[in-house]
Amino acid sequence: MAATNEEVQGSYGRCLREKGFINRFYELLLAKDPRIARMFEGTNWTQQNKALRRGISIALTFAGGSSIVERSMNEMAVVHSRKGKVPVDPSFYVYWRESLIEAVAECDPRFNEDLRRAWNDALKATTDYFTKSY
Numbered sequence: 001m002a003a004t005n006e007e008v009q010g011s012y013g014r015c016l017r018e019k020g021f022i023n024r025f026y027e028l029l030l031a032k033d034p035r036i037a038r039m040f041e042g043t044n045w046t047q048q049n050k051a052l053r054r055g056i057s058i059a060l061t062f063a064g065g066s067s068i069v070e071r072s073m074n075e076m077a078v079v080h081s082r083k084g085k086v087p088v089d090p091s092f093y094v095y096w097r098e099s100l101i102e103a104v105a106e107c108d109p110r111f112n113e114d115l116r117r118a119w120n121d122a123l124k125a126t127t128d129y130f131t132k133s134y
């Protein structure tokens with residue numbers, strides 16, 4: 001049976017309790033493509049890790065169908081749009097989803113295939129949204 005949004009949120013909570021989770025995600029993402037690594041050359045990682053934790057939380061709330069995150073979603077989409085502060089080519093989003101799910105698989109002791117599918121669907125809602133706003 002498909003995992004619910006609450007189960008994905010629970011999985012995320014277990015990952016955040018693991019110290020290296022966000023670092024591991026970025027390690028995986030930057031290794032996917034040298035163009036991605038180059039984008040992060042001047043990054044303040046303390047700030048970025050915080051921004052991502054918040055970003056994932058917004059993405060999961062959005063996937064759960066809640067409209068309270070609409071404004072935050074728009075702001076993030078604008079940052080990564082063609083004319084935004086940090087344009088991200090939509091073809092990179094598959095790497096983003098893969099890296100995050102790989103990090104979750106390593107960090108969540110209760111990870112399984114239902115969770116993998118539910119995580120992917122949830123993240124895809126956000127990356128599709130960013131792609132549309134590109």
Ligand code: HEM
Pocket residue numbers: 036039040042043044048051052055056059076079080086088092093095096126127130
């Ligand atoms: C492959 C996909 C992505 C790449 C390559 C990417 C790259 C970046 C880079 C280079 C920055 C700026 C870091 C710096 O300040 O030096 C950034 C900021 C940020 N990204 Fe992404 N990103 C991706 C996907 C996403 C997604 C899907 C989300 C949302 C869930 C997201 C949320 C954010 C947020 C919230 C910030 C901080 C923005 C700010 O400081 O105003 N990113 N991203």
